[in-house]
Amino acid sequence: MKKLLIALSLAGLCGLAVAETPQQILSGLQAEAKQADPSFAGFSADRGKEFYNTKHGKEWACASCHTTDPTKEGKHAATGRAIKPIAPSANAERFTDPEKVARLYKRMCGEVLGRECTVQEKGDFLTYLLSVK
Numbered sequence: 001m002k003k004l005l006i007a008l009s010l011a012g013l014c015g016l017a018v019a020e021t022p023q024q025i026l027s028g029l030q031a032e033a034k035q036a037d038p039s040f041a042g043f044s045a046d047r048g049k050e051f052y053n054t055k056h057g058k059e060w061a062c063a064s065c066h067t068t069d070p071t072k073e074g075k076h077a078a079t080g081r082a083i084k085p086i087a088p089s090a091n092a093e094r095f096t097d098p099e100k101v102a103r104l105y106k107r108m109c110g111e112v113l114g115r116e117c118t119v120q121e122k123g124d125f126l127t128y129l130l131s132v133k
Contacts (some may be wrong), residue, residue: 022088022095029123048128057114070132087132
């Protein structure tokens with residue numbers, strides 16, 4: 001155990017990313033939401049599912065590329081590039097690297113919404129994806 005803690009500390013000192021779990025990413029979003037709004041009551045898988053399947057500002061939905069089943073492989077609507085499943089239950093690499101998650105939200109929200117996602121949208125989205133088995 002002591003060796004693991006030393007390795008993790010060294011990784012942090014060297015600037016190496018330490019993997020997180022999707023639940024840890026969600027916990028960070030919850031803290032951010034609570035800081036922004038002390039009356040924050042939590043995220044909703046139902047709102048996340050609706051957000052995932054609804055067409056937004058750029059007339060795309062998340063499901064336009066990721067399919068209506070986030071456990072399946074998708075295809076980018078404009079480029080045709082294959083996209084691995086977005087649900088963590090089907091793709092263990094999803095939502096484990098905070099830097100990749102930040103880039104993912106920035107790119108996807110820009111493509112689908114034409115703007116940045118709110119912390120509520122991000123949290124509802126991830127809560128929905130975590131509920132999909």
